Amino acid sequence: MKLYHFSDNPDIQRFEPRMIYEETEAKVWAIDEFHAPHYFFPRECPRVCVWPEEYTTEADLNLFFCMSTTQRIIAIESAWYDQVSNGHIYRYSFNPDDFVLHEPNAGYYISSVSVVPSNVERIDDLIGSITDLGIEFRVTPSLKPLKDLVLKSSLNYSMIRLRNAVM
Template sequence: MRPAHGQVLHFSEDPSITRFVPHLAATARQPGEYVWAVDAARSPDYWFPRQCPRAMAWTSDGTSRVHAIEYGWLERMRTVELYAYRLPASMFRPFGEDGAGGAHAHVATEPVMPLGPAERVGDLFALHEEAGIELRVLANLWPFWDEVTRSSLEFSGIRLRNALPRSME
């Protein structure tokens, strides 16, 4: 599930959104009210249940990518009904650096109407497989995260506050 040319995507577990209104996200690290979306390159970051903590790493040339979740999220990955909304890219601007000099998201500061109804994303494991993204299931994300953040790989972590606590070993 990726956007077509001229589109960005917003992923949600709510299939009934008819209008996206800028808001201050509860987890915001920056001021401002936004509608959030992602482009084709960052769409795989959101092939997860919304609250699922995940650590992601990829090579700088983008030829190899790994995503990791914890065992406790495996059943939710299997059963979540995730939807994607196609939004007009012309209403959005790039936001943030992804480590490779590109945006990690796109934001709009005005209300945005979807280009159509929500589309069911489908099997999240199949999406990863079809995209050639290795999906790892780990007892705890922190050892993987620590290794990745010390490496030369590009990386991103989402909802890490929902991960299990660090092991005391």
């Protein structure tokens, strides 16, 4: 298993546990390999990621995937396209022994102690890195219609930074 953290900072030597939102315990956050492409974006970029699971209905497969052979779609808003297409991100790798599973659906792992990354690599072609994995990349003026449809569907999803979306 591979675990990652994505940042626009190229020089993080040690990840210290920190509190987010109203958490009671500070944590270092990491993401698993399957969910990692959901983070091939500038940090504040809103996006909707969808993929089927065993309980996904045929109707939802037809609605979302009828024109594609992919099993995953990531959509962003057109206002973010230039930042994504011209951007880069740093992918930090971790030893998975330092983490425990926190949220399986999202692929989140946590550590309550400081963690030193085993590697850092710069990813320059964010869109190419997504599409090279067979993930369909969509651009739309607003994520709201997609968000509304996904929330009523049987698909598995991740919606990230929607507070920055055109709603």
